[in-house]
Amino acid sequence: MAQIFMNLSNYISRNISTQTKDRFSKPIVYISIISVALGVSVLILVFAITSGFRKEIENKVIGFGSHIEISFFDDNASYQKTPIEKNAAFLTQIKKLDNVKKIQAYALKAGIIKTSDEIEGIVLKGLDTHYDVSFFQTHLVRGKVLHLTDTSTSNEAIISESLANKLHLDTGSRMLVYFVQDPPRQRMFRVCGIYKSELSSFDQTYALCDLKHIQKLNDWNEHQIDGFEILLHDFSQLEKTNTLINQIIPFHLISQTIVTRNQDLFNWIGLFDQNIIVLLVLIIIVISISVISTQLTLMLEQIPTIGILKTLGCTNQHIRNIFLHISSRILIKGLIIGNAIGLILCLIQKHFHLIKLNPDNYYMSHVPIDIVWYHPVLINILIITISLFMLSFPTYFVGRKINITDSIRLE
Structure with a gap:
């Protein structure tokens, strides 16, 4: 019924x-x-x-700095950090974490680019041969990515399109960078590639070069770096993985997530x-x-x-x-x-x-x-x-x- x-x-x-x-x-x-x-x-x-x-x-943002960064724990807000060892023992434990995809070394150095009629402050990011440059490869507008080797130091550099336009540079151009330190130093780079991520705060700041340049400018040996960038498989497990990493690394180091480093964004x-x-x-x-x-x-x-x-x-x-x-x-x-x-x-x-x-x-x-x-x-x-x-x-x-x-x- x-x-x-x-x-x-x-x-x-x-x-x-x-x-x-x-x-x-x-x-x-x-x-x-x-x-x-x-x-x-x-x-x-x-x-x-x-x-x-x-x-x-x-x-x-991850392309510029990975999911998690490990660096020296201090109150120094400048780009001149206390170096840490590239072959640190704790890396073996971190690599065993299920969510860890890749660990790569980096170093930063603030400098000033001077051309015939322009001056612009930048931060050089030093990369080694194991660094994943796929993000910059994807966002290249001209040229090519860095060609790095373990045996020699490359004088190539990648800059953003906004910096290239301001300084009237293009691929193949020479770029003189001054470093304010004691004693003052300078390096001549050749622009091999120009990228455009459209993150203006990053594009106006970062240029890429060989890690060996940063090590030499800071009087570091080949095993000293600013820190490690850690890429993850699952972004949703970011905080959990960061907590585990902080439990592994020594007390004088700190692990920070991409969210913490870019809180406003x-x-x-x-x-x-x-x-x-x-x-x-x-x-x-x-x-x-x-x-x-x-x-x-x-x-x-x-x-x-x-x-x-x-x-x-x-x-x-x-x-x-x-x-x-x-x-x-x-x-x-x-x-x-x-x-x-x-x-x-x-x-x-x-x-x-x-x-x-x-x-x-x-x-x-x-x-x-x-x-x-x-x-x-x-x-x-x-x-x-x-x-x-x-x-x-x-x-x-x-x-x-x-x-x-x-x-x-x-x-």
């Missing part, structure tokens, strides 16, 4: 939905479908854009997450109100039908099911259209970069898109669950507040 009434509810709800095409509720139904579609498509776009921003900025990204939650709540409320308004309109329009159904023996629950089915169809149509629009717009932006940004303000030249498969699923589940829950309240009173005799007379 329950199955019969369920089939009857579906049949009646389909017929009522068909009848709305010739009634005043028709535009209201269309408006409701459009509002659901717009809400879903906006949420899909916002989630994809926020995820894209986070991923792009994380990748760029990651706080800025964190604001996106807060805005998403607010937007998600607001859009779900708007969608629910829109569908509820349409449902109430349909119920008022179908008061005579409700009276007839009650005289035929339909219970309040059966009538509730009829209008829940109608509202569910409106909701599902809107979801299907909204998902299609949102995903299509995401794919268009991802491949064609139609919407541009100012790199000086947003650290990238176009709106980034990263479609995470469970984001649309989560959005749809939340909208369906909350909307159907809210839709159940108006239908709860439909059979109780309508007088059978009066409703039939309205016909």
Whole structure:
């Protein structure tokens, strides 16, 4: 019997939905479908854009300095650090950690580039033959990456496009760098490559060179460096891995995550997450109100039908099911259209970069898109669950507040 009434509810709800095409509720139904579609498509776009921003900025900052850095623990805020040993014994233990992908050495040295008509401060980052330069390879606009060997010192250097433009340098240009120390020193480099990461604070600061130059300038031996950069497999395990590393290294060293070293940047990204939650709540409320308004309109329009159904023996629950089915169809149509629009717009932006940004303000030249498969699923589940829950309240009173005799007379 329950199955019969369920089939009857579906049949009646389909017929009522068909009848709305010739009634005043028709535009209201269309408006409701459009509002659901717009809400879903906006949420899909916002989630994809926020995820894209986070991923792009994380990748760029990691490219400059890895997930975790180990350096000497002191209050010295300059680039002149106390050196540590390149072949430290604790590295063996760190390499055994499951989340550790690669460990690479580096050294930093502040200097001043002087050309015939320009002067600019920079930080030279010294790399060895084992350093992963894939990030800079990806972001090269001209030239090539450093060619380093263990047997000789390379005079090649890579600078950013912003520095190259300021100093009127190009690949093949000579670059004289002065170092303020006692005694003052200078080095002549040849620009072999020019990169552009669009992280202005980094692009305007860093140039790459052979680690041996930094060691010689600091009067270090070949085994002394500023610190270690540690690349990880899983970013979500960043803090846990950093805690384990701090337990392994000696007390005079410190391990810091990329988030700690770039707190302002990651706080800025964190604001996106807060805005998403607010937007998600607001859009779900708007969608629910829109569908509820349409449902109430349909119920008022179908008061005579409700009276007839009650005289035929339909219970309040059966009538509730009829209008829940109608509202569910409106909701599902809107979801299907909204998902299609949102995903299509995401794919268009991802491949064609139609919407541009100012790199000086947003650290990238176009709106980034990263479609995470469970984001649309989560959005749809939340909208369906909350909307159907809210839709159940108006239908709860439909059979109780309508007088059978009066409703039939309205016909």
